[in-house]
Amino acid sequence: MWQTLLDFLNRPDLITLIVSTIFAFIMGALVGAWWFNTRAGSQTSLKEKKRDEAFFKGIQYLLSDDKDNAIEELTKSVKIDSDTVETYVALGNLYRSKGDIERAIRIRQSIILRPNIDENVRLGALFDLGVDYKKAGMVNRALETFLEVLKKRSSDVRTLVEIERIYEELRDWDKAYETRRRIAKYSKGDHTSIMAHHLVEMGKVSQAEGDYTRARSLYKKAISTNKGCVDAYLHLGDLYAERGEYKKAISIWKKIATVDPRFTFLAYGRLEAAYSSMKNIKPVEGFLRELAEENGDAFTYLALSRFLFAEGDVDGALAQVRRALEIKPELWQARKFQGEILIHSGRDQEALEAYKDLISRLDLPSLRFQCSCCGLEGDRLYWQCPKCKTWDSAVPLPEHRSPNPSLTS
Numbered sequence: 001m002w003q004t005l006l007d008f009l010n011r012p013d014l015i016t017l018i019v020s021t022i023f024a025f026i027m028g029a030l031v032g033a034w035w036f037n038t039r040a041g042s043q044t045s046l047k048e049k050k051r052d053e054a055f056f057k058g059i060q061y062l063l064s065d066d067k068d069n070a071i072e073e074l075t076k077s078v079k080i081d082s083d084t085v086e087t088y089v090a091l092g093n094l095y096r097s098k099g100d101i102e103r104a105i106r107i108r109q110s111i112i113l114r115p116n117i118d119e120n121v122r123l124g125a126l127f128d129l130g131v132d133y134k135k136a137g138m139v140n141r142a143l144e145t146f147l148e149v150l151k152k153r154s155s156d157v158r159t160l161v162e163i164e165r166i167y168e169e170l171r172d173w174d175k176a177y178e179t180r181r182r183i184a185k186y187s188k189g190d191h192t193s194i195m196a197h198h199l200v201e202m203g204k205v206s207q208a209e210g211d212y213t214r215a216r217s218l219y220k221k222a223i224s225t226n227k228g229c230v231d232a233y234l235h236l237g238d239l240y241a242e243r244g245e246y247k248k249a250i251s252i253w254k255k256i257a258t259v260d261p262r263f264t265f266l267a268y269g270r271l272e273a274a275y276s277s278m279k280n281i282k283p284v285e286g287f288l289r290e291l292a293e294e295n296g297d298a299f300t301y302l303a304l305s306r307f308l309f310a311e312g313d314v315d316g317a318l319a320q321v322r323r324a325l326e327i328k329p330e331l332w333q334a335r336k337f338q339g340e341i342l343i344h345s346g347r348d349q350e351a352l353e354a355y356k357d358l359i360s361r362l363d364l365p366s367l368r369f370q371c372s373c374c375g376l377e378g379d380r381l382y383w384q385c386p387k388c389k390t391w392d393s394a395v396p397l398p399e400h401r402s403p404n405p406s407l408t409s
């Protein structure tokens with residue numbers, strides 16, 4: 001489904017449609033402004049005529065996507081009459097879209113510094129200035145500018161979202177969290193998943209600083225904010241494991257299977273590290289067998305296989321790793337582990353065959369994720385998409401089933 005969506009978004013005619021819509025919108029705004037301005041004066045002087053001519057030529061160029069000539073004509077128009085703020089705003093946006101951020105910034109500043117300027121226009125230009133600074137990589141100046149807008153427009157969600165993004169970029173999670181809380185006050189929708197992630201990030205910082213009590217309470221707060229926050233269960237479990245409280249760690253990781261079974265595999269590596277230092281590992285086996293029964297996915301069979309091998313049950317381990325490979329033949333970790341078991345038990349010829357098979361499949365990725373918002377694909381799981389910055393948008397791509405019917409039936 002995602003591929004279809006991506007293909008749809010990549011269609012050149014759709015992009016043309018989007019671009020034309022944006023231009024139509026800009027033109028509507030400019031014509032409106034022009035109409036307003038011309039109505040104000042009853043006599044149209046020669047100067048005004050020239051200004052309007054240049055203005056309309058600019059619009060025509062804008063519509064045919066000829067930015068350079070549009071800039072030239074609009075500049076002519078503002079040179080004739082420098083009072084038309086809207087034309088300056090359009091010019092600033094044009095320069096920004098062309099990547100000439102420096103000039104865009106200068107134009108915004110010239111708008112903001114005008115005496116007797118309408119407050120809404122000034123705040124609009126200030127917001128644009130913040131966007132320009134951000135685009136130029138001047139994050140701190142962008143933040144200052146957006147905060148200045150916020151002083152006058154305390155409930156402006158668009159500005160709050162920009163501020164939140166910057167705090168996230170600066171990894172100032174406390175402030176990102178506070179900002180999201182404000183956004184939640186002024187806009188509808190579910191904000192709990194983002195807030196939970198901010199809390200987890202705050203917890204991670206506390207844990208790294210050795211403040212376990214605060215870290216634990218932040219992870220717990222994240223879970224109570226959003227029961228589906230897998231990230232929070234993982235880190236709370238890690239914290240318990242780090243403190244040697246393995247029983248608690250396992251019971252927390254176990255919850256991922258109920259909350260979102262797609263991500264249970266994230267707990268397995270952690271589980272493995274934990275049971276090597278545990279005295280009583282029976283609960284681990286119970287946990288894995290239960291999940292194998294319920295989920296029946298390749299990662300669970302592989303985890304169970306590793307566990308049985310560590311326990312000395314070679315045949316049991318081989319049986320489980322083979323089940324994993326029946327489901328997901330391209331899971332190279334399982335193929336590699338199968339080879340390790342075979343070598344360990346002296347079945348060198350079989351091991352050789354298993355490794356040959358592994359080499360022939362090395363070009364196949366074992367697990368890939370895709371952002372459900374922007375379509376970004378990769379083999380690393382991000383809770384926040386590095387491209388579009390959406391939280392919890394990554395979904396594992398569908399597993400490739402074995403083409404052999406005798407294995408899949």
Ligand SMILES: [Zn+2]
Pocket residue numbers: 371372373374375376385386387388389390393
């Ligand atoms: Zn994305």
